Amino acid sequence: MSILVSKRVITLCLLTGISFIFSARAADGTGVSPDVVKQAEAFRDAAMEGSRAYEWLEALTTEVGPRLAGSEQEARAREWAISSLTQMGFGQVRVEPFTISGWERGAESARVISPYPQPLAVTALGGSIATPKGGITGELRGFASLDALETLPNGVLKGEIVYVGHAMRSTQDGSHYGYFGRLRREGASIAAAKGAGALLIRSIGTDSHRMPHTGSMTYAEGVAKIPAAALSNPDADQLERMLTRENAISVALDLQPRFVGEVPSGNVIADIVGAEFPDEIVVIGGHLDSWDLGTGAIDDGAGVAITLEAARMILASGLRPKRTIRLILWGAEEVGLLGGKAYVERHQNSLTKHVIGTESDFGAGRIWKITSRVNDDALPLVNLIARLVEPLGIAPGSNTVASSGPDLTPMVESGMPSFRFVQDGRDYFDLHHTPDDTLDKVSAENLDQSVAAYVVFTWLSANSDLNDWGWQAD
Amino acid sequence: MSILVSKRVITLCLLTGISFIFSARAADGTGVSPDVVKQAEAFRDAAMEGSRAYEWLEALTTEVGPRLAGSEQEARAREWAISSLTQMGFGQVRVEPFTISGWERGAESARVISPYPQPLAVTALGGSIATPKGGITGELRGFASLDALETLPNGVLKGEIVYVGHAMRSTQDGSHYGYFGRLRREGASIAAAKGAGALLIRSIGTDSHRMPHTGSMTYAEGVAKIPAAALSNPDADQLERMLTRENAISVALDLQPRFVGEVPSGNVIADIVGAEFPDEIVVIGGHLDSWDLGTGAIDDGAGVAITLEAARMILASGLRPKRTIRLILWGAEEVGLLGGKAYVERHQNSLTKHVIGTESDFGAGRIWKITSRVNDDALPLVNLIARLVEPLGIAPGSNTVASSGPDLTPMVESGMPSFRFVQDGRDYFDLHHTPDDTLDKVSAENLDQSVAAYVVFTWLSANSDLNDWGWQAD
Numbered sequence: 040m041s042i043l044v045s046k047r048v049i050t051l052c053l054l055t056g057i058s059f060i061f062s063a064r065a066a067d068g069t070g071v072s073p074d075v076v077k078q079a080e081a082f083r084d085a086a087m088e089g090s091r092a093y094e095w096l097e098a099l100t101t102e103v104g105p106r107l108a109g110s111e112q113e114a115r116a117r118e119w120a121i122s123s124l125t126q127m128g129f130g131q132v133r134v135e136p137f138t139i140s141g142w143e144r145g146a147e148s149a150r151v152i153s154p155y156p157q158p159l160a161v162t163a164l165g166g167s168i169a170t171p172k173g174g175i176t177g178e179l180r181g182f183a184s185l186d187a188l189e190t191l192p193n194g195v196l197k198g199e200i201v202y203v204g205h206a207m208r209s210t211q212d213g214s215h216y217g218y219f220g221r222l223r224r225e226g227a228s229i230a231a232a233k234g235a236g237a238l239l240i241r242s243i244g245t246d247s248h249r250m251p252h253t254g255s256m257t258y259a260e261g262v263a264k265i266p267a268a269a270l271s272n273p274d275a276d277q278l279e280r281m282l283t284r285e286n287a288i289s290v291a292l293d294l295q296p297r298f299v300g301e302v303p304s305g306n307v308i309a310d311i312v313g314a315e316f317p318d319e320i321v322v323i324g325g326h327l328d329s330w331d332l333g334t335g336a337i338d339d340g341a342g343v344a345i346t347l348e349a350a351r352m353i354l355a356s357g358l359r360p361k362r363t364i365r366l367i368l369w370g371a372e373e374v375g376l377l378g379g380k381a382y383v384e385r386h387q388n389s390l391t392k393h394v395i396g397t398e399s400d401f402g403a404g405r406i407w408k409i410t411s412r413v414n415d416d417a418l419p420l421v422n423l424i425a426r427l428v429e430p431l432g433i434a435p436g437s438n439t440v441a442s443s444g445p446d447l448t449p450m451v452e453s454g455m456p457s458f459r460f461v462q463d464g465r466d467y468f469d470l471h472h473t474p475d476d477t478l479d480k481v482s483a484e485n486l487d488q489s490v491a492a493y494v495v496f497t498w499l500s501a502n503s504d505l506n507d508w509g510w511q512a513d
Numbered sequence: 514m515s516i517l518v519s520k521r522v523i524t525l526c527l528l529t530g531i532s533f534i535f536s537a538r539a540a541d542g543t544g545v546s547p548d549v550v551k552q553a554e555a556f557r558d559a560a561m562e563g564s565r566a567y568e569w570l571e572a573l574t575t576e577v578g579p580r581l582a583g584s585e586q587e588a589r590a591r592e593w594a595i596s597s598l599t600q601m602g603f604g605q606v607r608v609e610p611f612t613i614s615g616w617e618r619g620a621e622s623a624r625v626i627s628p629y630p631q632p633l634a635v636t637a638l639g640g641s642i643a644t645p646k647g648g649i650t651g652e653l654r655g656f657a658s659l660d661a662l663e664t665l666p667n668g669v670l671k672g673e674i675v676y677v678g679h680a681m682r683s684t685q686d687g688s689h690y691g692y693f694g695r696l697r698r699e700g701a702s703i704a705a706a707k708g709a710g711a712l713l714i715r716s717i718g719t720d721s722h723r724m725p726h727t728g729s730m731t732y733a734e735g736v737a738k739i740p741a742a743a744l745s746n747p748d749a750d751q752l753e754r755m756l757t758r759e760n761a762i763s764v765a766l767d768l769q770p771r772f773v774g775e776v777p778s779g780n781v782i783a784d785i786v787g788a789e790f791p792d793e794i795v796v797i798g799g800h801l802d803s804w805d806l807g808t809g810a811i812d813d814g815a816g817v818a819i820t821l822e823a824a825r826m827i828l829a830s831g832l833r834p835k836r837t838i839r840l841i842l843w844g845a846e847e848v849g850l851l852g853g854k855a856y857v858e859r860h861q862n863s864l865t866k867h868v869i870g871t872e873s874d875f876g877a878g879r880i881w882k883i884t885s886r887v888n889d890d891a892l893p894l895v896n897l898i899a900r901l902v903e904p905l906g907i908a909p910g911s912n913t914v915a916s917s918g919p920d921l922t923p924m925v926e927s928g929m930p931s932f933r934f935v936q937d938g939r940d941y942f943d944l945h946h947t948p949d950d951t952l953d954k955v956s957a958e959n960l961d962q963s964v965a966a967y968v969v970f971t972w973l974s975a976n977s978d979l980n981d982w983g984w985q986a987d
Contacts, residue, residue, distance in 0.1 A: 097754065101629065101751060101754045101755060101758070102628075102629050102758075103629070103631075104625075104629060104630075104631030104632075104751075105631060105632070112630075112631070151578075154576075155575065155576050155577070155578060156578075156586075157577075157578030157579060157586070157808070158578075158579070160948060247953045247954070248722055248724070248949050249724065249807070249947075249948035249949050249951065250722070250723065250724075272953070273949070273951040273952070273953050276951075276952070276953055277575060277578075277808070277951070277952075280571065280575045280952075281575060284575070284576075333723070334631070334751070473723075474634060474723035475722050475723050475747070477723065477747040477750075477751070478747070478750070478751075478754075479721045479746070479747050479750055480721070
């Protein structure tokens, strides 16, 4: 294809010096023609001049609000998405439904009973069992870290309420979350194995507001299930000050979440069908569900709005990509990547037709880096994408990172190549999974920068001759 | 006095050049001897090197926590203060008790019912009546400001739930609070006169967190009492976005505060008795009570800690002031300056013996300005204080400001001269009256700067020959 268009390329190069670089590289394996590059640049520049991403984010967070997986509000989010996408002119807008085991927050409170009686700001971790009605009371046992708790022999605790802190810090790439987040994900069963009656953790978050951070947890097989909740960071500080003053601190904890049986969720899907290779798919998207405490503006309304807008710009241009661009607004991400898992199950026979995909799910900060894990054949195309987004303040990173965002994890685990735009996450864990995840925290300009990057990725990926970025299917 | 000590002054001036300025001015009406100035400088410098104010603040906010006026926790704060002051060596530590009409927060919630069902973060204003059990539901009527609501003829509303916004901004001197705060203080009766069934206000606050700001309100005579609550600023934004989209918004509000009858409060008082004029008093202090939502670190644990530490430093020096230094830790400030009023009632016969006084009650920011309202005789002393605190980044301001802090308002209204250190309040209304008013927001260094200023004021005022700063008693 690059040879066929070489005459045109030369003409274009005479007109625009910059195109020469790309056209020359096109011949070097990007599989992308210069008019495709020019169009990607035009999309990028239009996005930077002002996209409509903030408008979609405002609509979703205002008209739907919180969108807990499996809830009536997540269902309304799907309706909102179907209605919005249809109105924008997408065809084939559909839901791929699945069901999940539902969990709902109930009343929740905690307080120090003695020696310093006062309330504590607390929230149940997602998936926690309830305390008995009326709550439980116990002596507090404090640990500086999960490591410190783990050094205890099993069974030595006698039903105490265990508090565990940690040293998570704000980082640009968010990498502390994976490490310190284990306390939230696995802490309850580790504490239970030691004999604890309940677990209170320092929020997996980097702010200093009275807003505990929720998030999913699971129970290990063969270990007693105990209730688990997060304290806000100021409340964790407060308990730690008390623990340095007194040995005997008595705490009450009352959590009344409910398991509500099988409830509906679903992935909302809209395609821009490819003109040449309609069965080859480039996936972008974000997840529609959020935690219940905020309105899910940064997690992940932003990702929904960014990728929806990138797809909408392409659709509105009237240009048809060679292969299919698939926008997936995932359901039930927060409670175990259930939308991603349902998708893989349903599309098992066509997984390798998903040439490449990426999800926006790290807030509303500016993208600063690209990571990928692709084969050598795809590197020229990754490099071309990187060159086109470099003016946005984005630089290429490692090609050894197997991640395209959480909902594509099941696909990546099946062998899919990876591509990811890494956003600046320094304030992400200030807001993540708290009531404070609301629209006022988002800058429209930052969203535009992300849209510009996603539209470049999407347009080039969907129009390159390259159709194997390095699938490692069995 | 300044003439009598002139020989010693000269000697000192030979030793320390800087003292010459002050001693020269002392002869010009400060009534302060150079050794008093030197000692004030020594106190100041010791405070800046590290005072114990943060330690007291940590103890109060950790060991007592929230301290709602009239509550068991406010009583514990008095016990804490008495025990702490006694342990520090203050004699004559006592409570001057009084009773107040008690009010307690209960369960509270609000939500949009239609067309965009979702919860709202809300808190009852202090002194609000309850809604009926189970709450009320009504159509929302939005107003951009109290002015906009006031233009409505009386009685035209039909039980709607009125929402009122405002344009309060962060300011260094906090002056927007007085103006925009009228919405909180008087809004309910203004809305009721129009026929409203309940009032929801945008929080009188400058942050963007899901933390509604409480604070006191009163009902006007002869107008129906309606429930009143504040929305967090992000929730107010959310309602305003809904109001631009839809005419008919249905909202539910459930507030269950209780009036609990006459309950105890009190002012905690400790004196450093004057060696020469024990019945002449210089007052410093802060208020012990706080709102119930936070631990009252900035409002007004900081003021308690700053002034307590200034007094403690003087006490610990073993030096006796000429007149009495009175530390008053006021009770029930938040619910109507009730401690200040009780004090004036009790000390009616000796009010004019209170030579000067000032309260620290504007958070934990750095002091940047002095305001006062004193007579010409006292200006040299005010100027001397100003010169001694200038190295702390503090400059003299207007001598027309009749304010010595809220709890001295009843005294100032009785004719007391005024002196105030104005703190930087740019973040004060981010935290004020919210759950977020906690210790982590306070810098020990900032407290030290305030202690340095207060100890200068206190030592000079208590040792100057000047005993009338401009009382305007009838």
